[in-house]
Every structure is written in structure tokens, then in C-alpha cells.
Amino acid sequence: MRVGELSRRSGVSLASIKYYLREGLLPPGERTSPNQATYDEGHVHRLRMVRALIDVGGLTVAATRDVLAAVDDPEVPLYVALGRASGTTMDPGDQDETQDETWAAAERTLAAAVDERGWAVSDENPAWHTAVGVLATYARLGDDDLSAQLGLYMRAMEEVAEREVAAVVDRGDRARTVEGVVVGTVLGDTLLAAVRRLAQQHCSLRLLGETPLRPRG
Amino acid sequence: MRVGELSRRSGVSLASIKYYLREGLLPPGERTSPNQATYDEGHVHRLRMVRALIDVGGLTVAATRDVLAAVDDPEVPLYVALGRASGTTMDPGDQDETQDETWAAAERTLAAAVDERGWAVSDENPAWHTAVGVLATYARLGDDDLSAQLGLYMRAMEEVAEREVAAVVDRGDRARTVEGVVVGTVLGDTLLAAVRRLAQQHCSLRLLGETPLRPRG
DNA sequence: ATAAACGGACAGTACTACTATCCAAAGAAG
DNA sequence: CTTCTTTGGATAGTAGTACTGTCCGTTTAT
Numbered sequence: 054m055r056v057g058e059l060s061r062r063s064g065v066s067l068a069s070i071k072y073y074l075r076e077g078l079l080p081p082g083e084r085t086s087p088n089q090a091t092y093d094e095g096h097v098h099r100l101r102m103v104r105a106l107i108d109v110g111g112l113t114v115a116a117t118r119d120v121l122a123a124v125d126d127p128e129v130p131l132y133v134a135l136g137r138a139s140g141t142t143m144d145p146g147d148q149d150e151t152q153d154e155t156w157a158a159a160e161r162t163l164a165a166a167v168d169e170r171g172w173a174v175s176d177e178n179p180a181w182h183t184a185v186g187v188l189a190t191y192a193r194l195g196d197d198d199l200s201a202q203l204g205l206y207m208r209a210m211e212e213v214a215e216r217e218v219a220a221v222v223d224r225g226d227r228a229r230t231v232e233g234v235v236v237g238t239v240l241g242d243t244l245l246a247a248v249r250r251l252a253q254q255h256c257s258l259r260l261l262g263e264t265p266l267r268p269r270g
Numbered sequence: 271m272r273v274g275e276l277s278r279r280s281g282v283s284l285a286s287i288k289y290y291l292r293e294g295l296l297p298p299g300e301r302t303s304p305n306q307a308t309y310d311e312g313h314v315h316r317l318r319m320v321r322a323l324i325d326v327g328g329l330t331v332a333a334t335r336d337v338l339a340a341v342d343d344p345e346v347p348l349y350v351a352l353g354r355a356s357g358t359t360m361d362p363g364d365q366d367e368t369q370d371e372t373w374a375a376a377e378r379t380l381a382a383a384v385d386e387r388g389w390a391v392s393d394e395n396p397a398w399h400t401a402v403g404v405l406a407t408y409a410r411l412g413d414d415d416l417s418a419q420l421g422l423y424m425r426a427m428e429e430v431a432e433r434e435v436a437a438v439v440d441r442g443d444r445a446r447t448v449e450g451v452v453v454g455t456v457l458g459d460t461l462l463a464a465v466r467r468l469a470q471q472h473c474s475l476r477l478l479g480e481t482p483l484r485p486r487g
Numbered sequence: 488a489t490a491a492a493c494g495g496a497c498a499g500t501a502c503t504a505c506t507a508t509c510c511a512a513a514g515a516a517g
Numbered sequence: 518c519t520t521c522t523t524t525g526g527a528t529a530g531t532a533g534t535a536c537t538g539t540c541c542g543t544t545t546a547t
Binding site: 088107 | 511
Binding site for chain 1: 315318319322325326349352353356384389390391392395396397398400401403404405407408410411412413415416418419420422423424426427428429430431432433434435436437439450453454455457458459460461462463464465466467468469470471472473474475476477478
């Protein structure tokens with residue numbers, strides 16, 4: 054199939070396909086002549102992935118490129134790509150932010166919670182840095198209820214992660230498995246956030262009899 | 271205090287403070303003369319909120335403005351503001367997307383899961399639309415493991431939301447309470463996602479003996 | 488009295504994600 | 518075989534976001 058059909062099949066504009074090709078999100082088609090190429094079902098699927106990651110997962114084009122590179126290349130560690138995938142990674146470039154007492158206290162809080170749960174995680178995981186950043190920010194805002202919920206969040210996420218990891222084991226070829234992990238992680242973030250909003254609506258209705266903070270639309 | 275000090279105290283540049291004032295994220299200071307104003311602790315706190323929502327929560331300036339407007343004005347329903355706060359709200363403007371069979375099937379899946387859990391939620395909650403969108407996207411990608419995890423996600427988020435709502439009841443004045451809800455919801459999304467990544471690392475290490483998908487950095 | 492700070496307006500910048508135009512070569516249709 | 522459309526590739530332009538810089542006429546501190 055040629056680009057025109059690829060565009061029609063995927064619903065992505067020709068101009069955008071050319072853009073994704075340039076940016077390395079979509080692998081080049083197979084050459085049939087020095088300046089002509091054909092595309093296959095893999096390209097259609099890849100375009101669907103790209104749109105899902107960008108539109109639903111909220112990734113940037115650059116983050117999508119990195120994540121998909123990790124899917125393709127077994128050499129790129131997946132957690133590095135998934136780290137970049139979390140939009141709010143609070144890049145460790147902000148040295149001044151990480152060098153104060155609030156930050157250190159937040160890091161101790163997280164380390165203690167992780168130890169208590171018996172988690173084996175490394176502080177090289179970008180998520181560690183993000184979590185510490187959120188805790189520190191919350192502390193600076195004065196209310197520290199969030200860090201009080203940390204244990205709860207960890208318990209809930211451990212249960213979720215356990216099932217997710219179990220579901221991913223023995224899935225056939227490596228590419229398919231990694232793709233499943235990526236999509237599940239990125240789209241899962243969005244779904245979890247949405248489900249949390251729904252649960253909050255249900256719980257505030259149940260616990261308060263009515264919902265003073267969120268009147269029915 | 272005047273802007274100079276406000277800038278020093280909050281760590282936000284003068285130019286950005288002027289920008290936030292223009293955009294309505296920061297209320298104007300109290301006038302001391304036709305073209306002079308003073309600012310108080312409330313402004314320092316507000317600036318910290320703004321930076322937290324933008325830098326840590328990943329909100330846009332416009333979303334931050336809406337969310338803070340809901341904190342200030344009891345007339346604006348909170349769930350509307352928090353809906354806009356979820357970056358990936360998949361605005362209901364995409365009529366074509368919502369009019370196909372995949373979308374309808376995803377909506378039935380969610381409705382069934384919600385009924386089974388006995389949740390009282392309305393499909394006017396923006397999160398409903400987001401959740402359906404994620405489910406539909408996942409279905410279009412071919413793997414439907416995510417919707418298989420839906421029940422698990424709902425159980426986990428119900429437990430989380432229950433504690434969160436309980437923690438927020440009886441908190442003093444309305445403004446403080448609403449602020450707590452907003453910060454907890456927005457920063458909570460980021461924290462939950464980070465904790466999930468950490469849990470995934472722990473679980474893949476525990477269940478697989480080692481971590482083939484995410485070699486240690 | 489003089490220098491610094493202020494408010495307000497507005498132009499400019501860097502980045503992101505496309506979108507449009509142009510061209511020469513390749514394919515398809517009559 | 519010619520004409521029309523499509524393609525690949527390069528490059529320029531656009532719209533939106535989040536600032537940043539500059540100017541100007543007060544205003545306030547020293």
C-alpha cells in the first residue's frame with residue numbers, strides 16, 4: 054500500500070504521516086524504486102499506536118519517539134523510555150530544587166515507606182524522582198495529607214501492578230509483550246486517573262449523602 | 271509587600287508574575303494609589319499553588335486558571351474544573367470518534383463495570399468520557415487486556431477515593447477544603463502514576479526473579 | 488533630588504505539532 | 518504515449534503555549 058491508502062486507513066493526514074516519518078515515529082516504507090515506497094499493516098498499527106500515545110496518553114511527539122524506540126530496540130531499557138513517557142518527570146536538571154531540606158525530608162519519607170512495604174526499587178528509576186518531587190511540593194504547600202496517603206497509594210498500586218505484570222508474562226514474542234507493557238502503562242495512567250475521578254464522585258456522594266463540592270451537572 | 275519581594279519570596283520571576291496577573295491566575299494586589307499595589311501571604315501561597323499545578327501536576331496555564339477559579343468561586347462546580355484539569359480530557363468535540371461501534375461497546379463495558387460495583391456516577395462527569403475513550407482506544411489497538419483490568423482499577427481507586435474523601439470532610443472553611451481537594455487530585459494523579467511505576471519495578475522483579483524488561487540502570 | 492522600583496502595555500522569543508507549497512520523478516488512465 | 522494524479526523529499530509557514538524583554542510614565546525610598 055502507498056501513503057495515500059495508509060492515510061485513509063489510519064485517519065492520519067498525509068502531512069502528518071510525512072512529519073512522523075521525518076521525526077522517526079514511523080519507520081520508512083519498503084523501497085520499490087529510488088524514490089517510491091510501500092507500507093504494510095505494521096505501519097497502520099504503528100500509526101494507531103502513535104495517535105493513542107499522543108491523544109490518549111498525552112505524550113509529546115518526542116516522548117512517543119523514545120517510547121517506540123524502546124519497543125523496537127531491545128537495547129534501550131524500557132524503564133528509561135517509560136520514565137520519559139511520564140510527562141511530568143521533573144527532570145533532574147533542577148539542581149537547586151533537589152538540594153534543600155524539604156526535598157531531603159520527602160526522600161526520607163519515600164524511602165521509609167518503600168522499606169516498610171519491602172519494595173525492591175532503585176532510586177535510579179525516574180519515577181522515584183517524580184514521587185519525591187510531588188511529596189516535596191505537597192510539603193511546601195503546607196498541607197501534608199498527601200504524604201499521609203502514600204502508604205495507601207502504594208498498597209493500591211502494588212495490587213494493580215502485580216496483576217499487570219502477571220498478565221504480561223508469557224505473551225509470545227518480545228515485541229508484542231513490550232508493546233503491551235508500554236500501552237498498558239501509558240494508557241493505564243489516563244484510565245486510572247479517570248477511574249479515580251469517578252470513584253471520588255461515587256464516594257463523596259456515598260459518604261456525604263450528597264455532593265456539596267461537585268453539584269450534579 | 272510589593273512585587274519585588276513577592277518575586278523573591280516565591281521564586282517566580284517578575285515577568286512571570288505580571289503574566290499570571292494578566293492571565294488571571296493571581297488576583298491583583300491591593301491598591302495603595304492609582305497605580306501601585308501591595309501583596310500579602312495569600313499571594314505567595316497562590317504562586318506556590320500555581321507552580322505546583324503547572325510544574326508537578328502538568329496543567330496548562332489555562333487549566334490552572336480554571337481550576338483556581340473554582341477554588342475561589344463556589345458557583346463554579348468543582349468537577350467541571352477538575353475535568354478540565356485532566357490534560358487528556360479527549361474533548362467531546364470529536365463527534366466522529368464517539369459515533370462508532372467501538373465507542374459504544376466501550377461505553378457498555380464501562381456502564382456494566384460501574385453497575386456491578388454499584389457506583390453512582392453520572393456520564394456527565396468528564397472522567398466518564400475520558401475512561402470510555404481510553405477503553406475504545408485500547409480496543410482499537412487490538413489488545414483488550416486493559417479493559418480486563420478495569421474491575422481491578424475500580425476496586426483500587428474506590429479504596430483510594432474513600433480515604434481521600436474521608437480525609438477532606440470537616441476541614442474548616444470551604445476554601446481550604448476545596449484547595450485540598452484540588453491539590454490532592456491533581457498532584458495525586460502524578461504521585462499515583464509514579465508509585466505505579468515503582469510498584470511495577472518491584473513486582474516484575476519479584477514475579478520474574480529478575481527484570482528482563484527493565485534492566486537495572 | 489535622584490535613583491530604584493512599579494504598573495501597564497505590547498513586542499519578541501523559543502518550542503511544539505503540525506500544515507502548505509513546491510519540485511522532479513513515478514504510476515495510472517485513456 | 519501522453520496526460521493527470523500521486524509520491525518522496527525538502528523547506529517554509531502557521532497556530533498555540535508560556536514566557537521574557539523593553540519601554541514609559543509614575544511613585545517611592547534615600
